[in-house]
Amino acid sequence: MSSGVSSQPRGEAAGITVKKSEDFSEWYTQVVLKAGLADYAPVKGFIVLRPYGYAIWESIRDILDRRFKETGHQNGFLPVLIPESLLSKEEDHFAGFTPEVFWVTKAGDNNIGEKLALRPTSETLAYSVFAKWITSYRDLPLKINFWNTALRAEIKATKPFIRTSEFLWQEGHTVHATEEEAEQEVMTILGIYKDMIENYLAVPVITGYKSDTEKFVGAKYTTTLEGLMADGKALQMGTSHHLAQNFSKPFEIKYLGKDTKEHFAWQTSWGVSWRLIGALIMVHGDDKGLVLPPQIAPIQVVIVPIHKDKDAKLVKDKAAEIELELKHAGIRAYMDSRDEYTSGWKFNEWEMKGVPLRINLGPRDIEKGQVEFVRRDTKDKKQDDRTKLVDTANSLLVEIQKNLLSKARAFLQENISRPASYDEFKSIIENKGGFVMVGWCGQEECEEKIKQDTGADIRVLPFDQKDRPGKCIYCGQDSKKAAIFARAY
Amino acid sequence: MSSGVSSQPRGEAAGITVKKSEDFSEWYTQVVLKAGLADYAPVKGFIVLRPYGYAIWESIRDILDRRFKETGHQNGFLPVLIPESLLSKEEDHFAGFTPEVFWVTKAGDNNIGEKLALRPTSETLAYSVFAKWITSYRDLPLKINFWNTALRAEIKATKPFIRTSEFLWQEGHTVHATEEEAEQEVMTILGIYKDMIENYLAVPVITGYKSDTEKFVGAKYTTTLEGLMADGKALQMGTSHHLAQNFSKPFEIKYLGKDTKEHFAWQTSWGVSWRLIGALIMVHGDDKGLVLPPQIAPIQVVIVPIHKDKDAKLVKDKAAEIELELKHAGIRAYMDSRDEYTSGWKFNEWEMKGVPLRINLGPRDIEKGQVEFVRRDTKDKKQDDRTKLVDTANSLLVEIQKNLLSKARAFLQENISRPASYDEFKSIIENKGGFVMVGWCGQEECEEKIKQDTGADIRVLPFDQKDRPGKCIYCGQDSKKAAIFARAY
Incomplete structure (x- = not known):
C-alpha cells in the first residue's frame, strides 16, 4: 500500500489509439480517460469521477432508487466508521473482510482507543442500530437502502469501475418476520436488478445461486447476476443475499x-456498484470509444x-x-454550439463519449426541411422530414436500445460452451x-481443483437447470x- | 476520542416530555430521536439517519441539485482519502484542519507509508486533479459539485445535525478565467442558498461577509448566511468562498x-450541510415536536x-x-391505514413528525361530503367541500409556508438589538x-476582546450597511x- 501523486499527461483528449480486439485492457483504460468518465486520484487504487461518468451513475441511481421506493424501501444514512469490536461480531464475516480493511487509528494528534474500520460493507453497523429500532411485529418489515461508498484496499493494479479501493454502490438491508418473506425480498431485488441491467444497460445476464465457496461471507445463500464481457471474462453485476438469522442472532434483532x-428476525442484504459502468464500457464500446444505451445515456441526442x-x-x-423541441418531448438533447472546435472535432468527441444519436444540421438541411440523424451503434445515416423530428428520434433511440441488447445477447449465446470432457473444458477456458x-457433483474439492488448474471458478449455478449434464466434469460422479x-474480473 | 457501543433505550417513541422554552437542548434531542430523524451511531460523535430524516435531506438535496444544474454546474465524485502531503500543500488550510483530521494508517495488517486523511473538505484533492484537466481557456469555467460527507473529529458532546464528526453536505468547487467571474459565482451560489433557506426552509437569514478571523482558511473572503435559533443563538447556514488564486498557485491550476x-485561474468553493435540518427543528418546532414547512416536508398531507x-x-x-387525488395533483400525501394503532396515537405521531396538514376522515365527513383539515402550525381546523379537496389543500399548504416564514421573520426582527454601550452589549448577550x-473599527483586537468577554463573535458583516453605527462598540474609534x-452553535 503506497500513495503518491499520479502524473497523468495533460492535454486534449485525442482519439482511442488501440483496437478493442487487439489490446482490450489498454483500450478500456483509454476509453475511461478519454471519454471523460474518470481519472486516477492521488492515492493509488482510487479514482475520481468526472461529470460525464458521474452523470451515468446518476442515471443508474435514479432508475434503481425509483424502483426501490415503489417496492416499499426507504433510504437512510450510516457513518463510514465502524468499531473493530462491532465488525468482528459475526466471525466469518469479519474473517472475510479483515485483510482489506482500512483502519483509522488517529484523530488529530491523538491515538484512538479502539481502531475504527472504514466501511467495507455495513451489515454490522446497520444491524447494531436495527436492533434498537425493532421491538415488535409492528416494526416489520424494515427495508432500508443506503447510497454510499465501500472501502476495500486493493493490492492489484487499479482498473477504474472494476478494481478500486473505494467504490460507489448501494447496499440494501432488510428485516422480516419470516424466512419466506426474506426469500421473497431476495428475489424481488434480483428482479429489479435484472430489469435494470438488461432493459436499461442492455447487458444480458445469467441469474442463479453462488456456490457456498463464492457466497457472501455470513449469508445463507447468495443470488447473483453474471454478465459476459467482450474479452470472454465474466463480471458479477450484482448480488442479493439471504442472511437467514446469521446476523439477527449475534446482533439480537428480536421482535415480539x-x-x-x-x-429472531430474518434478513437480507443486496447491492450493485459502479461496476455496472465498467460493464457498459466493455460490452458495448468499440474502437471509437463508448457506445451508450439510450435508456441511461446522459445525452441521448447531440446536435452539431x-x-x-x-x-x-x-x-x-x-x-x-x-434542441428545445426534443427536450420538451422528454429526450435528453444537447446542442454543441462551441465555436472554438470544428465540427469534425465534435463528431470525434461525441462518438468517443458514446452519445447514441447525432443530428448534423447544415444550411442545406434547413433549406430542404430535413434533419440528418447518425446512429452511434451502426453508423447508419437517415434523413427525415423536420416535421417528424421527435417521432424519428424516439423510434431510432428505441431501435438502438434493442440493437445493443440483441447484439450482446447473441454474443453471450455464442460464448456459452458445453464441453464433453475436462480436457475440452481446459482448452475452452484457455x-x-x-x-x-458443465455438470458439477457439488463437492468443494472439484470446484477448487478446477480453479487451481484453469483460473476459472463457478460464477453461477443457474436457476434454469433444464440442461443439466449428467456427470461432474471433473470427477465424473x-x-x-x-x-x-x-x-472473471 | 473514544468509541463504544451506545445504549439508547428500546421501545415505542412516546411524546416529547419537555417544553421547548424550558430545556431547549433536551427538547431538541427528544425531537430528533422521537420524530425518527436520527439515532446515535456506535462510535461517539457519529449519527445514523433514519428514513424520515434522510427524506428531508433528499428534499433539500433535490432542490439544490436542480438549481445547481440550471446554473451550469455538474456533479462529480472524489475519494474520501487524501494523502497528508496533498492536504498540507496550502499551509493555512492545513493548519486550520489538522487538529480534527481522522487518519488512516493501516490497510489490513500493513502500515501505510504516508498516512491518509479522511476528507475534512476536498479543496486540495479536487484541485490536484483540476490542474490536470485545465490547460486552456476552452476548459473554463469548470463548475463541479460533490454530494458527499466530510469528517472532522468533534471532541464536544454530539448534537445531531449540528455537531457530529461526520456530516452530509455538498461542496462546490469552481475555476474561472477572471477574478470577476469568480466573484459573480460566489454571489450566484449565495443567492441560490438564500432562496432555498428562506423560501423552502422558511428560515430568514442575514447575508454578508465573515471577518478575516472567521473566514474559511485559505479563502480571500467568505460570504455567509446566518440564521437565528429559538434559543437566541446564531447558526451559520452556509458559506460561499472566494479563493482568489490562493489555491491555484500552489496547485498550479493554469490556463493558456x-x-x-x-x-493562474481564479476559484471559489461553497457548501451547505445537514445543519439545515438542525435549523428547521430549532426554528419551527414546538412542544409537540417537529413542524415542517410544506415545501420540504417528505409528507405534506397525512390522511387518518x-x-x-x-x-x-x-x-x-x-x-x-x-390520497390518490392529492398525489395526482402533485401533493405528497400519505394515508395511515395501520390497524394496529388508534387514531389518537396516529395524531400524536404525525404531529411529532411535523406533517404540515392532516385530514381526519370519518363516516360523518363522508355523509356530509366534506373533508376536515387540521393545520400543524396553528392547530386550526377547517371543514371544506370534498369537491374542493385539492384547491383547499394547496391553499392551506401555501398559507402554512408563509406563516412559518413570517413568524420566523418577526422573531428575527425582535431579536436584533442595537446597544448604545458596551455594558448594554454584554447585558444583551448574557x-x-x-x-x-454594532459598529466595529475593523481591528482583530476588539473582535477578540469581545469574544473573550462575552463568548459572542462576529457572525456576519452584513451586505446591508445602511444602519452602520458611527463608533466601535468596544474601543470607541x-x-x-x-x-x-x-x-453561536
Missing part, C-alpha cells in the same frame, strides 16, 4: 410476535450545427429549436474464454447441479 | 488564455381514517381516493441573546463596518 413470543461564418446565426438558431456450462465456470 | 499567455370496525372498508376506501448589531455579534 402477534403470538406474544419473542423471535455545421456552418460557415455567414450562416452561423441561422444554423445555430434552427439547431436550438431542435483459448476461447466465455461461460462454460453424478452431477447435482449445472454450473457455469469462467475466468 | 486567448492572449496565448499562461495565467377514523372508524369503527363496521365502517372500516368504506372509510379506508374513501381515504385512499383522497440575558436576551440574539443578534447584536470610528467604525468601519456594522457587525452582527452573537453566541
